[in-house]
Amino acid sequence: MTRNTDTGDDSGDAVTDGGVAEDGQRSGFSPVAALNERFGSDFVESSQFWLPPFLLVGLFVYGAIIWNLLISLTDFTGFGTPDYSDLDLQMYSRALADSGFVDAAINTFILLVGFTLVTLALGLGLAILIDRNIRFENTFRTIYLLPMSLSFVVTAQFWAWMFNFNNGVINIVITSLGLGRVDWIGNPDIVLWAVMFALMWQFAGYAMVVFLAGLRAIPNEHYEAAKVDGASTVRMYWRVIIPQLKGSTISASVVLMVFALKAFDFLYSLVGGYRPPNGADILATKMVREAYANLNWAYASAVAITLFVMTLGIVGPYLYYQYNRGNL
Amino acid sequence: MGTLELDGVTKVFPDGDGEIVAVDDVDIEMRDGEFLVVVGPSGCGKSTTLRMVAGLETISSGEIRLAGQRVNEVKPQHRDIAMVFQSYALYPHMTVEENMAFGLEEPTDLSDGEIETRVADAAETMGIAELLDRKPADLSGGQRQRVALGRAIVRDPEVFLMDEPLSNLDAKLRSELRTELQRLQDELDVTTMYVTHDQTEAMTMGDRIAILNAGELQQVATPLECYHEPANRFVAGFIGDPSMNFFPVERDGETLVGDMFDYPLSGSTLDDVGDVTDLTLGVRPEDISLAGDSAGDHTFSTVVEVVEPMGDENTVYLRFADAPEGETFIATVGGLQQVSAGDEITVEIPEETIHLFDGTSGEAVHNREIDE
Numbered sequence: 028m029t030r031n032t033d034t035g036d037d038s039g040d041a042v043t044d045g046g047v048a049e050d051g052q053r054s055g056f057s058p059v060a061a062l063n064e065r066f067g068s069d070f071v072e073s074s075q076f077w078l079p080p081f082l083l084v085g086l087f088v089y090g091a092i093i094w095n096l097l098i099s100l101t102d103f104t105g106f107g108t109p110d111y112s113d114l115d116l117q118m119y120s121r122a123l124a125d126s127g128f129v130d131a132a133i134n135t136f137i138l139l140v141g142f143t144l145v146t147l148a149l150g151l152g153l154a155i156l157i158d159r160n161i162r163f164e165n166t167f168r169t170i171y172l173l174p175m176s177l178s179f180v181v182t183a184q185f186w187a188w189m190f191n192f193n194n195g196v197i198n199i200v201i202t203s204l205g206l207g208r209v210d211w212i213g214n215p216d217i218v219l220w221a222v223m224f225a226l227m228w229q230f231a232g233y234a235m236v237v238f239l240a241g242l243r244a245i246p247n248e249h250y251e252a253a254k255v256d257g258a259s260t261v262r263m264y265w266r267v268i269i270p271q272l273k274g275s276t277i278s279a280s281v282v283l284m285v286f287a288l289k290a291f292d293f294l295y296s297l298v299g300g301y302r303p304p305n306g307a308d309i310l311a312t313k314m315v316r317e318a319y320a321n322l323n324w325a326y327a328s329a330v331a332i333t334l335f336v337m338t339l340g341i342v343g344p345y346l347y348y349q350y351n352r353g354n355l
Numbered sequence: 356m357g358t359l360e361l362d363g364v365t366k367v368f369p370d371g372d373g374e375i376v377a378v379d380d381v382d383i384e385m386r387d388g389e390f391l392v393v394v395g396p397s398g399c400g401k402s403t404t405l406r407m408v409a410g411l412e413t414i415s416s417g418e419i420r421l422a423g424q425r426v427n428e429v430k431p432q433h434r435d436i437a438m439v440f441q442s443y444a445l446y447p448h449m450t451v452e453e454n455m456a457f458g459l460e461e462p463t464d465l466s467d468g469e470i471e472t473r474v475a476d477a478a479e480t481m482g483i484a485e486l487l488d489r490k491p492a493d494l495s496g497g498q499r500q501r502v503a504l505g506r507a508i509v510r511d512p513e514v515f516l517m518d519e520p521l522s523n524l525d526a527k528l529r530s531e532l533r534t535e536l537q538r539l540q541d542e543l544d545v546t547t548m549y550v551t552h553d554q555t556e557a558m559t560m561g562d563r564i565a566i567l568n569a570g571e572l573q574q575v576a577t578p579l580e581c582y583h584e585p586a587n588r589f590v591a592g593f594i595g596d597p598s599m600n601f602f603p604v605e606r607d608g609e610t611l612v613g614d615m616f617d618y619p620l621s622g623s624t625l626d627d628v629g630d631v632t633d634l635t636l637g638v639r640p641e642d643i644s645l646a647g648d649s650a651g652d653h654t655f656s657t658v659v660e661v662v663e664p665m666g667d668e669n670t671v672y673l674r675f676a677d678a679p680e681g682e683t684f685i686a687t688v689g690g691l692q693q694v695s696a697g698d699e700i701t702v703e704i705p706e707e708t709i710h711l712f713d714g715t716s717g718e719a720v721h722n723r724e725i726d727e
Contacts, residue, residue, distance in 0.1 A: 254432050
């Protein structure tokens with residue numbers, strides 16, 4: 028590595044970084060010393076390790092996001108190259124006027140909130156039951172976690188069978204109980220809830236594992252103290268145990284919300300195409316459809332940016348929370 | 356009233372195919388307002404006993420009666436008890452005030468104002484009034500301990516249960532809080548069962564001590580009775596620091612014959628011994644005195660191996676003159692007496708201070724005389 032070159036006229040070698048910085052002040056500006064002083068002693072020397080991945084991520088992630096933002100400001104459609112000379116927010120105003128976009132945004136939001144809350148509640152319930160020293164605890168834990176290890180493609184096919192109007196398991200059970208068949212996928216008022224149920228089935232196990240880890244971190248004495256203090260089991264969980272799961276809840280919900288935004292895979296596999304069942308269109312499917320089916324590149328980019336902002340809105344506060352607790 | 360009776364209480368834990376008896380047929384009767392310290396080495400079943408009283412462990416057999424009522428089947432939340440845990444078990448998400456109020460809000464329908472008053476009173480008693488808004492994480496160990504005690508006293512229960520509440524504190528704080536706890540218990544006059552492995556706490560705090568070993572109750576008596584009239588060899592060795600010296604001896608007529616010494620007995624002691632021949636002779640370190648040059652039946656010449664000066668007294672490790680090195684017994688002598696390693700000194704073991712235990716069963720057959 029090249030060391031600071033300004034130290035040539037100095038009597039002793041500048042070894043410590045403090046010495047280098049002083050030299051820099053006396054004999055003119057030294058970028059290396061200034062960088063080191065600003066970002067820590069090995070900033071320049073260590074750059075060969077962190078700079079290449081830094082540049083790659085910068086180009087392919089953040090560069091792509093910025094490029095996408097630029098495209099969303101153009102009117103780029105069909106084949107050819109985008110025209111960057113005339114940038115405006117036309118695509119965003121078009122989105123607001125497009126009832127398909129608004130519906131997709133509302134569906135995305137319902138899925139996001141509904142799926143996350145229901146999955147958290149179910150996961151918490153399972154975790155509490157499993158934590159009560161039951162028999163075959165490991166077996167149950169594995170069974171509940173198993174769906175999570177399956178690909179969206181597999182679960183989508185699986186639930187497509189389950190929800191099948193004519194010979195799906197759910198309808199067979201319902202008709203055998205004397206109730207009428209329900210068109211789970213075809214009915215636009217129901218399909219979103221059916222999708223939410225399937226996703227919940229897949230991810231409740233994940234929430235359970237996160238909560239179980241949180242529960243295991245709470246000392247036994249807290250349960251005992253609460254009991255001796257006169258709390259019933261329900262009140263003990265409600266007032267003493269669950270409030271201590273705040274950290275688990277936050278980290279589980281962030282992951283679940285991101286899964287909800289990524290439900291594209293599930294919907295794509297459910298129908299095997301860009302057009303999800305009526306009533307289950309979300310921003311992700313809308314975005315892909317606009318781009319690759321309709322070649323509305325700029326419009327799809329605008330949808331993508333909207334989705335990106337939503338994600339940021341979820342992850343941002345979490346990162347800020349972690350930063351404040353000194354975890355970042 | 357807050358009487359607490361344990362009647363043949365037994366706890367059996369299943370262990371693979373077999374089972375482990377953690378507490379074996381323990382009978383204890385505590386009168387109202389009594390401070391009973393349950394003491395014993397780790398694993399002796401003292402915490403299990405306490406947890407059975409709290410209702411946190413089921414009772415395998417026997418009966419626990421609280422204020423005359425059988426409570427075996429009563430859930431912990433319905434027993435009128437308060438417990439202080441070794442780890443304090445303060446709820447980390449609640450402030451001190453909320454921690455203390457919790458035990459009043461849950462089981463009772465006191466008004467908010469009443470709860471607030473009682474919490475404030477208890478905080479005042481414990482000297483933690485200025486900490487009420489803080490979270491447990493912001494408190495020092497001693498403060499947490501006070502909060503844990505405050506949380507117990509605010510409930511005004513029939514019985515306090517304390518599970519080694521002082522063992523997480525440093526020595527100075529521990530002795531401070533020890534005194535304070537005694538004062539508090541005296542003031543509140545609540546029946547208290549206090550579990551510890553620390554025999555100093557047992558000696559200094561309790562009205563009575565219950566000594567457990569391997570799940571079996573060895574003796575329940577006042578601290579001084581346990582010290583001067585131990586029921587058996589275990590109690591004699593457990594209570595007192597440094598521990599009592601034990602020498603295995605055989606009775607030969609009117610003389611006890613040990614490996615290194617002969618010890619003649621007088622008539623009254625012999626009456627206690629009866630026809631037992633296999634015995635253990637016990638003598639407390641502070642009862643062994645320097646004899647100077649005088650010689651008698653009960654003086655022995657010894658060599659000093661190690662001296663541990665404690666300031667007020669010296670702990671001296673002695674061995675009999677012809678014993679191999681390392682086979683020592685302990686004597687404590689005044690701090691101003693000049694004794695150093697290698698010295699040959701004569702010590703006296705006065706007959707009125709000796710204890711004799713049955714060599715096989717360990718039962719005490721003779722205890723020292725006490726000047727009334």
